[in-house]
Amino acid sequence: MLRELVANGIEGLPHPDAMVTYGAKNSIERLKGTAIVPDDIYTYYSFDELKEHFPKSLKKGVRVLKQNRGSTGERIWRVELKNPKKYQGAIPLDAELKLTEAKDNHTETKILQDFLEFCIQYLEGNSGMIVDMPFLERIKEGEIRILMLRDKVMNVVHKKPASSKDAFSATLFSGAKYRYDTPEKWPDLVQLAEGMVPIIREKLGNYDIPLIWTADFILDTDKKTGKDKYILGEINASCVGFSTHLELSDNIADEVLDLMDAESVVNNKWGAFTK
Ligand SMILES: Nc1ncnc2c1ncn2[C@@H]1O[C@H](COP(=O)(O)OP(=O)(O)O)[C@@H](O)[C@H]1O
Ligand SMILES: [Mg+2]
Structure with a gap:
């Protein structure tokens, strides 16, 4: 329905296709080749791809598997081998795994074969x-969310996972602690993120940048230089928690009005609608 409305001249903020594209879990894979995502990031669309490739990933170290739907850490799994030193060659299907779900940091044990089959859903x-x-083990230092209004960082939320042994989730319900910061407190991250916006826009299909969206970063250490670097974990572009940032409503209203003015110049259907 939203797509049809947009096709008939109503401005979508964002366009529903942009919302779906930015918010899909594979958006970070589409940014491969840029400095803000790791090189070994993959998306599986079929069981064959998963079964063929995931054991190879696991050989390299601890992994995070994310399914597309759901949020707040549900069905986001940290996956590690119980005995990584046991295997010289390929990881066998009966290898024991320790699984931790980001929803509540609970752990389970499964063999690889059973886990792969569990993921079919x-x-x-x-x-x-x-x-x-x-x-990214530095998740224990926190996940840093930037709240974006189009191409500008408006707010920063530092989310520190609970301090219990297995905790890696930055979601509120799992016991993470949130701290709200102004962008001035994070100059390097703000500069990096705002500089990346044109590249993100291009790589994700050249849609107008969403009105309100968020990007979540986790710190990593650059192997070559030993310096900190920020890695993008996910983008959210729907149901972003604007209700908790009411102080931004003036900025958002201004942005919407500017857009309406700009749109009325190029879209004659829109002009009629605003009368
Ligand atoms: N690569 C990663 N390394 C470490 N922790 C991660 C990684 N990816 C996700 N997480 C943790 O899992 C949580 C949930 O993952 P996320 O991709 O944000 O999914 P969603 O919020 O949609 O459930 C994050 O808030 C973060 O704490
Ligand atoms: Mg998240």
Whole structure:
């Protein structure tokens, strides 16, 4: 329905396709080749791809598997081998895994074969997919969310996972602690993120940048230089928690008015609608 409205001249903020594209878990894979995502990040759309490639990823180290639907850490799994030193060659299907779900940091044990089969549910349907990325252990220092208004960082939220042994989740319900900062407190990250916006826009299909969206970063250490670097974990572009940032409502209203003015110049259907 939203697509039809947009096709008939109503401005979508953002366009529903942009919302879906930015918010899909594979958006970070589409940014491969840029400095803000790891090189070994993969998306699986079929069981065959998952079964063929995931054991190879696991050989490299601890991984995070993310399914496309759901949020707040549900069905986001940290996956590690119970005995990584045991295997010289390929990881066998009966290898024991320790699994931690980001929803509540609870752990489970499964053999690889059973876990792969368990993941089939995440591949079902049109938007079924699983993203596979390295586990970034500096998540314990926190996940840093930037709240974006179009191409500007408006707010920063530092989310520190609970301090319990297995905790890696930055979601509120799992016990993470949130701190709200102004962008001035994070000059390097703000500069990096705002500088990346044109590249993100291009790589994600050249849509108008969403009105309100967020990007979540986790610190990593550059192997060559030993310096800190920020890695993008996910983008959210729908149901972003604007209700908790009411102080930004003036900025958002201004942005919407500017857009309406700009749109009325190029879109004659829109002009009629605003009368
Ligand atoms: N590569 C990673 N390394 C370490 N922790 C991660 C990684 N990816 C996600 N996490 C943790 O898992 C949580 C949930 O993952 P996320 O991709 O944000 O999914 P969602 O918020 O949609 O459930 C994050 O808030 C973060 O704490
Ligand atoms: Mg998240």
